[in-house]
Amino acid sequence: MNxxxxxxxxAGVIGSSVAFHLxxxxxxxxxxxxxETIGAGTTSQSSGILRTHYSVxxxxxxxxRSWSVFNNFASYLGDDEASCGLVKCGYLITAADDDKLEPLxxxxxxxxxxxxALELLNxxxxxxxxxxxxxDNAALIGYEPEAGFADAxxxxxxxxxxxxxxGVTIRENVNVQRLLVENGRVTGVSTSEGDYASPLVIxxxxxxxxxxxxxxxxxxxxxxxxxxxxxxxCDAAPYTYSMPVFKDLASPGMLYCRSYGxxxxxxxxxxxxxxxxxxxxxxxDIPLDYVAEVGAQVAExxxxxxxxxxxxxxxxxxxxxxxxxxxxGRVAGVEGLIVGFGFSGHGFKLSPTVGRVLAQEALGxxxxxxxxxxxxxxxxxxxxLTGKYGLGAVS
Numbered sequence: 001m002n003x004x005x006x007x008x009x010x011a012g013v014i015g016s017s018v019a020f021h022l023x024x025x026x027x028x029x030x031x032x033x034x035x036e037t038i039g040a041g042t043t044s045q046s047s048g049i050l051r052t053h054y055s056v057x058x059x060x061x062x063x064x065r066s067w068s069v070f071n072n073f074a075s076y077l078g079d080d081e082a083s084c085g086l087v088k089c090g091y092l093i094t095a096a097d098d099d100k101l102e103p104l105x106x107x108x109x110x111x112x113x114x115x116x117a118l119e120l121l122n123x124x125x126x127x128x129x130x131x132x133x134x135x136d137n138a139a140l141i142g143y144e145p146e147a148g149f150a151d152a153x154x155x156x157x158x159x160x161x162x163x164x165x166x167g168v169t170i171r172e173n174v175n176v177q178r179l180l181v182e183n184g185r186v187t188g189v190s191t192s193e194g195d196y197a198s199p200l201v202i203x204x205x206x207x208x209x210x211x212x213x214x215x216x217x218x219x220x221x222x223x224x225x226x227x228x229x230x231x232x233x234c235d236a237a238p239y240t241y242s243m244p245v246f247k248d249l250a251s252p253g254m255l256y257c258r259s260y261g262x263x264x265x266x267x268x269x270x271x272x273x274x275x276x277x278x279x280x281x282x283x284x285d286i287p288l289d290y291v292a293e294v295g296a297q298v299a300e301x302x303x304x305x306x307x308x309x310x311x312x313x314x315x316x317x318x319x320x321x322x323x324x325x326x327x328x329g330r331v332a333g334v335e336g337l338i339v340g341f342g343f344s345g346h347g348f349k350l351s352p353t354v355g356r357v358l359a360q361e362a363l364g365x366x367x368x369x370x371x372x373x374x375x376x377x378x379x380x381x382x383x384x385l386t387g388k389y390g391l392g393a394v395s
Contacts, residue, residue, distance in 0.1 A: 003197040004169075005029040006362055007189055009176050009212075010204035012043040013152050013348050014340050016159035017355025018202055020077070023166030025359055031196060032163070032170040033189070035208075039156030042206055045316030046152035046348045047229060047266060049245050049258060051091045052116050053144060055107040055388035056325060056395050058373045060114050062350045065368065069352035070150055073158070076352075079165075082158040085151030089259065090143060090244035092126060097139040100249040103388035108142045119143045129244050132237040132302050137250055149245060149258050152348040159355070179215040179337070186336030200362050202338045207279040207319045209341040216334050220327070221379055222342045225320045227273040228286045230294060231264045233311040237304035238263035247394060251297045254392055264311050267298055270345075270392045276317065284315040320344045324395050325385040328354065328374035329361055338362050339376070346395065 006027055008015050011034035019032045034040075050070055052063040069076045073084040095104040111118050121143050123135035135141065160170055171193075178190040179201060188197040203212050213220040245258040253269030260266035274284070291310055299306040321327060321342035331337045340358050343350070357367040378384055387395035 001188070001195050001197050004031040005198065006031070006200045006202065007196060007198040008032040008202045008204065009189065010034055010206060011038045011156070011160060011170055011172065012041050012204065012206060013039065013046070013156040013159070013351045014206070014343070014354055015204035016156045016163065017351045018204060018340070018358050019163035019168045019170065020159040020166070021356040021359035022362065023163050023168050025363055025365065027359070027363060028167065030163070030168045031198070032168060033174045033176055033191060034170070034172050035175045037172045038160045038170065039153045042317050043152045043156050043348070045314065047256070047258070047268060048149045048152050048348060049256060050150055050349050051144060051147045051245065053091060053093055053107065053111060053142070053247070054395055055103055056385050057110055057114070058369070058385065059325065059346065059350070059395060060111055060116065061369050062353045064114065064116060065353040066350050067146060071146070077158060077162045079158065079162055082162070084155045084158065086148060087150065087241050087259070088146070088148040089241060090129065090145045091147035091247070092130060092141065092143050092244045093247040094126070094135065094138045094141045094250060096137045096250035098250065100389055101139050104140055104142065104249060107388060116144065117146050119145070130246060132239060132243070132304060133246065134301060134303055143244070147245060155348070155351065179212065181216070181334060184333060184335055186334060199336050200338070201336060202340070202358055202362055204340045206341060207317050209319060209339070210279060212339070216331070216337070218331055218333060220341065220376065221322050223320050224276040224279045225273045225318045226276055226284050226315050227268055227318060228290060228313060228315050229266060229268045230291060230310060231260050231266055231312040232295070232298065232305060232308040233264050234305050234308040237302065239265040248301055249389060251301065253294065253297055254389065254394060255294070255297055255301070257298070265298070265302070265305070265308070267294060269294065270394050272391055273318065280317070286313050286315065318343070318345045322379060323384040323386045324391055326354070326374055327376045328358060329371040329376070331376060344395070
């Protein structure tokens with residue numbers, strides 16, 4: 001049986017980041033296993049939005065640290081050819097005079113206190129940045145100039161290439177079938193191509209985390225939830241790369257939008273989606289009634305899009321926890337097991353820092369940020385990380 005110092009399960013954007021950071025921090029014998037190929041699962045379905053706006057303070061710090069990586073990606077990886085596909089266009093968020101107004105006011109103040117570059121705009125100023133939108137009902141508008149979007153697949157593959165260059169072994173199309181545990185201590189994994197020994201396993205299994213729960217007997221509350229993404233085309237009002245990402249807390253679906261392809265609008269809802277009975281990243285059906293419903297919400301904010309056409313669409317699956325925030329760190333009762341799951345739509349934008357802190361935890365180093373708030377035990381203790389806007393991906 002081949003032995004490794006650390007085994008990482010999953011080569012999506014989180015697992016690839018973990019692998020890179022393990023090697024960067026000095027780990028010499030690391031194995032990454034993925035049931036498919038690097039970045040081919042839910043990572044490839046990401047909308048790629050990068051922002052530091054959260055109503056959960058701890059998430060702001062994770063996102064702030066991660067933004068600095070995305071903003072200097074090639075340098076951070078030590079690879080002149082590495083690219084995250086960053087489009088730095090800024091991020092607008094608005095609320096009407098309703099139940100989201102005071103939560104947004106508090107979250108913006110919190111961001112400013114944490115040192116985030118942030119501006120409060122009036123409707124005319126917002127319209128200058130996003131001229132295709134109407135801000136008639138905007139009671140509060142925040143603008144984060146250091147934000148935008150990038151390509152999650154590029155990030156995952158770049159982290160993986162960086163990990164390999166530092167000696168990490170990545171094996172694709174290998175399915176982990178069981179965690180090997182003796183006397184409460186991890187000893188390795190059993191896979192479709194045989195067993196591998198290791199005293200440390202980091203699981204980044206995403207929507208497949210219920211498998212890990214079954215192997216360990218530890219309750220890990222996470223549900224796979226499907227969300228639809230639409231690409232709308234409106235020749236009269238193209239959504240260009242220079243226009244900011246937009247979050248509309250005033251819409252029923254708390255819509256988020258960004259430029260797609262330089263002229264189309266990528267749009268999706270930031271609320272609870274379709275719970276799946278089993279973990280499955282395959283594409284799902286998007287009913288025409290849903291397209292019409294989202295289209296009507298878009299037209300309320302972007303009047304010209306009342307006549308927009310549907311250029312393309314796809315679905316993505318979130319690994320959703322009860323409070324819509326991730327679980328990070330060690331698992332009590334299973335020595336040598338570290339997890340990162342339940343990102344609930346936040347995974348990509350937090351991936352550089354999450355990968356680093358999970359690697360630090362595995363190697364017994366002090367973590368850049370405390371993992372205590374993200375501990376699995378919070379679901380029993382009641383110390384939840386619930387966002388101020390209610391359940392949904394903005395958190």
